[in-house]
Amino acid sequence: MNPLSPNSSDAAGTDASPSFRPLYQQIKALITQSLQSGEWKPGEMMPSEVELAGRFKVSQGTVRKAIDELAAENLVVRRQGKGTFVATHAEERAHFRFLRLMPDEGVPHHPDNRFIAVLRIRATAEVARLLELKSGDAVVYIKRVQSFDGVPTILEELWLPGQLFKGLTAERLVEYRGPMYGLFESEFGTRMIRATEKIRAVAADPVAAEHLKVAEGTPLLCADRVSFSYGDKPVELRRGIYSTARHHYQNELS
Template structure:
């Protein structure tokens, strides 16, 4: 039908499975992966503990704020929106083994996430991207990141329970959905006293 050989299709499927975009289930077949799948729940979280432990499974999410506001110029530019368009802004802390490790500030296009509230985020048991996919029809396909070292200011130090001026890893992530459309800007601050940032290059 598409005038493509079976070998080419098989290779394409293998590559998509390797990128966790397709999931193989023994005895059932191959399916489009969702962020509810265990293998891709923390697809973009590259933080790992110095001492091996089930990091994602031990995560506790604390949502500090979720509000609608007009997009600041830099946020609008990243999300390819007009300055002043409505966005949803979320602030949360991720705790691992009882310790605050990640402080995230997240911006989402308001017209794509109508009805998103702090209560809904807190009630949802799965990963945030799973909620975005199942309730708002937005699937994160890929992301770009910028990393730099920063010093904790007073608010960041209080929320992450570190001393003022403590070095933190700043990770700015822009996530895209189909059509290479940016749909999430996330600025995270990571404690690295007991964790490190891991990436795989090929």
């Protein structure tokens, strides 16, 4: 008998298996808990499959199936011969997982950041609703422009729960190299694992026109993103205004 909640043939009682839950999914949940609690930090190696199998008193195959799903969800990364590692945003290849704006020609490269505002404000009703806060709760507001080859291309606004990002200042943002999600994960213990985006076409308002150096009324992409951490907890709101003169939003349908 394994130590986890049995699915049938239990001690007694008419177990008509009202809610069957495979062992490997229970293992997966336990591993996810350890990831969330920070038992293994981003970038670190996790215990080997045989070690986890021993800890949970299940076969290696069952642990494998659990980790397979975690790898499919990009929570962990497997490297043959080396081990299984906690996924991290502080990596070159992770940068373009959430940045879907690609140059029409040439290879993608990293944008230059210019921060316009880093403020602590109070959540509007709309922001509070999407971040699952209360109206008036503290939020960090960030506004920045990203340029490729000196051409301003992205005007971005972010709203973050103030509670989670207490020490976040303009200085920290400016001095940090790499994607913001890397900073969030390493400095504030908040890891983005999933996001949804709603995309619309909008006309450049005076502010956007100024920052992106385009004429007022120019058609621009507007991407409203909600990012989630473990347990589908919303931890970021982001509105990106993209100039698609020399770039496009790339998507794979499958």
